[in-house]
Amino acid sequence: MKFKKNQFLNVVSFVLNSSKSLVFAVFFQKLIVGLIPAFMVISISKFIDTVLSVFNNKLDIKNVYPALFSIIVLLFFSLLSEKIIYFANIKITNKLRINLSSLIFKKYASLEYKHLEAPETTDLILRCTMAPETNLMTTFENICNFFSLVLTVLSVVVIVLSYVWWVGILLIVFCIPLFRIALKSGKANYQANVEVTNYNKKYLYLSEVLTGRNSVEERYLFGFEELLNSKWKDNFEKARKILFITEFKWFAKMKSGSLIMSVIALITTLTALPAVYDGKISIGIFIAMVSTVYALVNRMALEFTTLVDNITKGLYYTSDLQEFLNLSEDEGAMVKPSAKPLQLEKIEFKDVSFKYPNTDKYVLKNFSLTIENGKHYAIVGINGAGKTTMVKLLTGLYKEFEGQILINQKNISEYTPAELKSLCSIAYQDFSRYETTLNKNIAIGNINKMIAENAEEDFNKAVELLELNELIDTLPQKSDTHLGKIKKDGVDLSGGQWQKIAIARLFNNPGALKILDEPTAALDPITESKLYEKFEKVFKGKTTLFISHRLGSTKLANVIFVINDGKVQEKGNHEELMNLNGTYSLLYKSQRSWYD
Ligand code: ADP
Numbered sequence: 168m169k170f171k172k173n174q175f176l177n178v179v180s181f182v183l184n185s186s187k188s189l190v191f192a193v194f195f196q197k198l199i200v201g202l203i204p205a206f207m208v209i210s211i212s213k214f215i216d217t218v219l220s221v222f223n224n225k226l227d228i229k230n231v232y233p234a235l236f237s238i239i240v241l242l243f244f245s246l247l248s249e250k251i252i253y254f255a256n257i258k259i260t261n262k263l264r265i266n267l268s269s270l271i272f273k274k275y276a277s278l279e280y281k282h283l284e285a286p287e288t289t290d291l292i293l294r295c296t297m298a299p300e301t302n303l304m305t306t307f308e309n310i311c312n313f314f315s316l317v318l319t320v321l322s323v324v325v326i327v328l329s330y331v332w333w334v335g336i337l338l339i340v341f342c343i344p345l346f347r348i349a350l351k352s353g354k355a356n357y358q359a360n361v362e363v364t365n366y367n368k369k370y371l372y373l374s375e376v377l378t379g380r381n382s383v384e385e386r387y388l389f390g391f392e393e394l395l396n397s398k399w400k401d402n403f404e405k406a407r408k409i410l411f412i413t414e415f416k417w418f419a420k421m422k423s424g425s426l427i428m429s430v431i432a433l434i435t436t437l438t439a440l441p442a443v444y445d446g447k448i449s450i451g452i453f454i455a456m457v458s459t460v461y462a463l464v465n466r467m468a469l470e471f472t473t474l475v476d477n478i479t480k481g482l483y484y485t486s487d488l489q490e491f492l493n494l495s496e497d498e499g500a501m502v503k504p505s506a507k508p509l510q511l512e513k514i515e516f517k518d519v520s521f522k523y524p525n526t527d528k529y530v531l532k533n534f535s536l537t538i539e540n541g542k543h544y545a546i547v548g549i550n551g552a553g554k555t556t557m558v559k560l561l562t563g564l565y566k567e568f569e570g571q572i573l574i575n576q577k578n579i580s581e582y583t584p585a586e587l588k589s590l591c592s593i594a595y596q597d598f599s600r601y602e603t604t605l606n607k608n609i610a611i612g613n614i615n616k617m618i619a620e621n622a623e624e625d626f627n628k629a630v631e632l633l634e635l636n637e638l639i640d641t642l643p644q645k646s647d648t649h650l651g652k653i654k655k656d657g658v659d660l661s662g663g664q665w666q667k668i669a670i671a672r673l674f675n676n677p678g679a680l681k682i683l684d685e686p687t688a689a690l691d692p693i694t695e696s697k698l699y700e701k702f703e704k705v706f707k708g709k710t711t712l713f714i715s716h717r718l719g720s721t722k723l724a725n726v727i728f729v730i731n732d733g734k735v736q737e738k739g740n741h742e743e744l745m746n747l748n749g750t751y752s753l754l755y756k757s758q759r760s761w762y763d
Contacts, residue, residue: 174482175310177489182307185262189255190307196252197311201318203241204463208326208455210237215451256308263300270492271296277496280564281524288494290364294484295491303488306481313474316466323459330448330456331439338460341428345467348424349475352417356476357483359413366406373399417476425467432464433457499563499584504678506615508589509582511679511710512575514538514561519570520733521560530556532733533570538680538710543703545713545721547751548730554714555596557730558684563587592678596685598669602651605639605668612672629671632705638664670698674705681711692758696720718755727751 183190214234220226275292282288320342328335373395436457443453514537521531530553538544546554559565560572563584572579574590592612601608609629610617630636630646642648642658649657650668660668673681683702699713699720713721721727722741729737729744729751737749744751 174485174489177485178303178306178310178481181267181303181485182259182263185266186259189259193252193255193259193308194311194314196248197315198318200245200248201315202322203245204319204459205322205326206241207238208323208452208459210234210241211458212449212451212455214238215454216449217451219450256304260300260304263304267299267303271299273501274492274494274496277500279495279497279500280559282494285524290368291487291491291494293368294361294364295488299488302481302484306478306484309474309477309481312470313478316471316474320463320467323463327456327460330452331436331442334435334439334456334460337435338432338463341432341464342467342471345421345424345428345471346475348417348421349471349473350479352421352476352479354479354483355413355417356410357480359409360480360483363406363409366402366409370399370402370406373402425464428467429461429464432460436460497584499587502584502588503614504588505583505585506589508677508679509574509586511540511590513540513573514680515571515573515576516557516560517571517573519560519568519572521556521565521568523565524567529733531560531568534730534734535570536728536735536738538712540679540710541708542725543706543711543713543723545715545724545727546730547715547718547721547727547754550716552716552730553733554730555684558591558593558682558714562591562593590678591680591682592673592676593682593684594669594673598666598672600651600665602649602653602657604644604647604649605635605642606646608650608668609671609675612675613677626675629674632674633667633671635667635671638667670702679710681706681709682714683711684714685716692717692719699723718751718758722755729754 211234214231217226217230217234221228221231275296282292320338324335324338327338377392377395377399439448439453439456442448443450448456516534516536519531519534520529521534522529534553534557546557548554560568561579563579563582566580574582574587579587601611606626607617609626612629626646630639638660639646643656650660650665651657652659670683673683683699695715695717696719699715700723702711702713703723711724713724715721725740726738727740727744728735729749731750737744737747737751739747745755746752
């Protein structure tokens with residue numbers, strides 16, 4: 168969707184895109200309802216005047232019926248149409264949900280990777296993705312209600328002007344300060360909302376830890392429930408207080424303003440009393456006018472200010488949504504890996520220096536290394552040394568760096584995203600646990616075959632190599648068993664079993680360079696070391712890159728790179744590095760006890 172400069176038009180066009188006919192129906196219903204008070208003034212004044220004439224025996228009772236009938240029709244219309252429109256609103260909201268969710272999911276998936284890691288944009292994303300359909304629909308409804316109220320005011324003012332002109336003019340004058348306060352209040356409330364995003368993020372995270380499945384065992388064992396609960400309350404209270412204080416301050420301003428206005432409005436209308444004595448206006452008109460003007464000023468105090476306030480908040484939300492939808496995209500983010508994977512001869516990092524966007528510290532500085540086809544490599548270094556960052560650059564997640572990355576002697580930027588994605592097959596440290604069947608958990612590693620429903624053979628191979636048969640035999644629906652707890656009959660696996668599945672997924676992926684980025688970090692050093700040994704065997708003849716901070720796991724590699732201070736500090740096989748008596752040998756000796 169193309170954004171216009173005016174956020175108001177953006178809300179309308181978003182909502183119109185979901186269902187034109189229903190949206191027009193809602194809009195016209197609001198406009199008609201907006202005219203009802205003016206018709207009411209006419210009907211009620213007619214009714215009172217004819218009733219008075221009937222009492223004075225000037226007219227027959229039959230003359231009351233038309234006015235009475237019109238009052239009933241007006242009341243009936245506003246009640247019934249309100250109910251019908253309620254269902255139209257639900258339908259529009261549902262359609263909006265579908266349209267917006269797919270738009271937001273797509274945008275989220277296409278975003279440049281840096282936005283997903285930067286705190287400013289993650290806050291923006293959080294604000295935009297929380298119930299966008301309700302935000303937009305409520306804003307649209309508020310806009311309709313605003314027009315409806317403006318129409319009410321205008322039509323009543325026209326009628327009042329035609330009876331007692333100065334009362335009409337004063338009514339217009341009263342609206343202006345209320346409108347200004349409401350606008351300011353909307354802005355202040357929005358800013359308060361931005362301020363609380365950070366607290367919201369914290370308490371949403373804490374409630375996930377307090378109620379989520381992932382932390383259930385630790386929650387039980389460590390008994391941190393009370394501590395986190397009080398932290399949750401703390402953050403929730405801070406957010407609530409900021410919002411409450413802002414809302415209260417502006418609410419008080421609006422309320423006191425509107426109270427003064429209603430008193431003035433009442434006094435002004437009473438100045439029309441002499442005109443009744445003079446017979447210039449009828450008693451019916453006077454009563455209908457006074458009660459309507461009073462009700463209208465009250466309504467303005469209650470509704471007008473809240474409406475403008477909410478619309479302002481809603482328009483700020485749309486501007487956030489616009490900012491989110493305008494965030495730069497990575498053209499390759501949604502692309503599938505090429506079905507014909509890129510073959511690997513050589514990868515070279517030449518004097519690569521890199522710092523994360525909006526940071527000053529170089530994570531990699533003059534970083535150089537070479538990876539050749541068919542060999543097994545290991546990258547070791549303490550946590551935070553830059554090992555994962557190197558993989559992020561190699562997979563094209565960050566494109567802005569100094570120096571060169573060459574793949575088969577060609578610059579990385581010359582490859583299409585599909586080609587780049589087809590090069591590496593990775594098991595990440597924070598690998599995903601897909602809550603679907605076991606076979607889909609593995610098949611998803613090769614999306615091209617999965618789509619072509621042609622994954623059977625590779626799947627079986629991966630299962631065999633990772634020795635997953637034993638596990639599959641114990642599952643109620645074998646490899647068709649749902650994993651995780653979303654489904655009633657789903658089976659949850661142990662951490663180690665999930666890890667094996669993540670590695671089977673990597674195996675199933677045809678990428679020439681197999682990367683294990685510490686997916687085993689949660690395992691004990693000996694188990695990890697055994698798994699890496701097995702990995703060595705499984706991928707004999709292939710190019711592998713093991714990343715770990717535990718040296719026992721990586722000593723079988725043909726070449727080990729020791730990363731320190733953003734550079735390759737040492738390079739060689741285990742023996743060579745031990746003989747060097749440098750960082751590697753020191754680290755290895757300090758970790759030796761883990762493996763004894
Ligand atoms: P390793 O994999 O060796 O443990 P990483 O490559 O994950 O280390 O991180 C290297 C350094 O970069 C760390 O100091 C880490 O805090 C920092 N870092 C990682 N990701 C980001 C990011 N998105 N923004 C800023 N700094 C980051």
